[in-house]
Structures are given as structure tokens and as C-alpha cells.
Amino acid sequence: MSLDFFLVMSNLISLFALIAVGYIAIRSGILTQNASACFTSLLMKITLPCTIFISLVSREYDSAFINDSIIIFIAGLIVFPAMMYIARYIAKLLGVASTYRGVWAFSCAFTNSGFMGFPICLALFGSEGLALSVVLNIAFNMTVYTVGAIEISRDNPNHDAEKISMKSIIFSEINAATLISIIFYLGRIPVPQFIASPITYLSGITTPISMIIIGMALARERGIELFTNRDAWLSTFIRLIVYPAVFCLLLRFMPLGSNPLIGAVLIIVIAMPGASVTAVLCEMYHGNIDFAAKVMFLQNLLCILTIPLVCMILP
Numbered sequence: 001m002s003l004d005f006f007l008v009m010s011n012l013i014s015l016f017a018l019i020a021v022g023y024i025a026i027r028s029g030i031l032t033q034n035a036s037a038c039f040t041s042l043l044m045k046i047t048l049p050c051t052i053f054i055s056l057v058s059r060e061y062d063s064a065f066i067n068d069s070i071i072i073f074i075a076g077l078i079v080f081p082a083m084m085y086i087a088r089y090i091a092k093l094l095g096v097a098s099t100y101r102g103v104w105a106f107s108c109a110f111t112n113s114g115f116m117g118f119p120i121c122l123a124l125f126g127s128e129g130l131a132l133s134v135v136l137n138i139a140f141n142m143t144v145y146t147v148g149a150i151e152i153s154r155d156n157p158n159h160d161a162e163k164i165s166m167k168s169i170i171f172s173e174i175n176a177a178t179l180i181s182i183i184f185y186l187g188r189i190p191v192p193q194f195i196a197s198p199i200t201y202l203s204g205i206t207t208p209i210s211m212i213i214i215g216m217a218l219a220r221e222r223g224i225e226l227f228t229n230r231d232a233w234l235s236t237f238i239r240l241i242v243y244p245a246v247f248c249l250l251l252r253f254m255p256l257g258s259n260p261l262i263g264a265v266l267i268i269v270i271a272m273p274g275a276s277v278t279a280v281l282c283e284m285y286h287g288n289i290d291f292a293a294k295v296m297f298l299q300n301l302l303c304i305l306t307i308p309l310v311c312m313i314l315p
Contacts, residue, residue, distance in 0.1 A: 036217065051130075088151070110274065112274065271311075
């Protein structure tokens, strides 16, 4: 399922233009760094839950979609932890510094499936692609805040995995929106127009807000040291090139059903740069946040070149 190169580039350029808006807004002083927290809160607690809800409830009931959702969900539960444990082994082989080996493995394994994955899947594959990426993100959330958080905490000599709050993971606005939307979809419960309309309007601003937030985050990074860390480049190479290429090959042998969109969404999400929550988890569990910033900068900068290439080799 290869995609037209110019179509992919056109969609990506539009999205990355929004990243530039966030970057310029911070650099020019139009917005302060504190604005990022407000934008993120708006995105995570309001607009992204609206996007998740409306992407499912607006679909006509289809038993085939339910089967596809189960397949991509199970695939996510396998793929994300597998990438992390493989990355941990690779880190030892490559001699990655022990002070940030956990963050290194995490940044190789977990992708920006929400902030960037959702809008790109929507742009490339339409509403069905977005709906499948939402289901895949459930598996992402179940693994990133458990085995992923534990991996980051390994960089702290005094780490204690028991401090990870499962309550905050389970009872989040995004998970609530996912659960409610599944109930509405499976129960075939109609949503009144006066409720659906404002939710749709709020959903429409998720993509620009998510891209602007990424641009605001990039604006915080500066200096030549962002480009001189060998381990950051290695992580970027594995995250953006090695893993997507390997899974494009494995996709031919993976039992993902008859819908080619399942594999396409899975690969596109795998091709995204590192998870936007990397720095947040470093703050929470005393990971190496300086290294995380370098990796996030490189991966977000270079993915505009690698994502179109990955789209071209989709089986």
C-alpha cells in the first residue's frame, strides 16, 4: 500500500508549517514558554478527547472494523514493548552511557502516536485511519506509562517502580473518551446534533494545537550541543529509519488480516519521532532530561525527511 510521494509531502509540509508557527511564536515573544502548559492542557483534556470520541461515534457500525481494531490493539501490545526491550539490548552493544540508557531505549521504542500520529494518519488515511490510530494508542498508553516509565526510572540509581501512579494512567481524560466512544459505537447510540457539532468543532483544532505545541517545545532547545551527541544520533537513526524499515519487512509475514490499512497505520505510527511524554516522564521519574531534549529535537527535526521515505516503502 504505497502512497504518492507528493501527496505525503504536501500533507507533511502543511503540518510542519504549523510546527513553524509554534516555533516562531515562542522565538518572537508572541507567546511565552508558560503558554505551552496551557496549550497542552487544552489538548490533552479537551480537544484530543473530542477527536477520539467523534472519530469513532461518527463511523457507521461495521463488524469488520471491530475485528481490525482488535488486531491493531493486540499488535500494539506486542510491538511497543518489543521495540523497547530490543533497544535496551542494542544500547548495551553500542556502549550507550549508563546515565541515560533507559531514556535512550525509551526514545527508540515509543513514538509520538498522539500529538503527531493522529493528525498524520488523518491526513493520509482519512477517518478510518484516525480511528485505527486511536485504538492503537490505547495499547500505547497501556505500555508507555508502565514498562516505559519503569525503563526511564532505571537511569535513577534510587529508582522505585512502585511510585508509578496507575490511577493517573487509568483515569485520564483520553482513556475516558476512548471508553465512552467505544460504548457509543458498540451500542449504536446516536449522538444528538447539538452535542456532536461543538465536539466536532473542538476536534477540528486538535491538529493545529498539537503541531504548534511541538514547535513551542523545539523553540526551547538551542546550541550546537544539540547536534554533537553520538548517542542522540544513534537513537534517532534507530527510531526513524531502522525500526520502520524492519517492520515494513516484517509486515509481509504478520497476520494482520485483510485490511491493508492496519499495517499502514501501524508503520506510520512506528515512523513517528519519539513520544512527546518523554521529557514529562523524565521529570517524574528522574530520568536524564537533558539527553531527552537532545533526542526529541533531532527526531522531530529529521522526521520530515524520513516519514515520506517510509510511506514510499509501505508494502
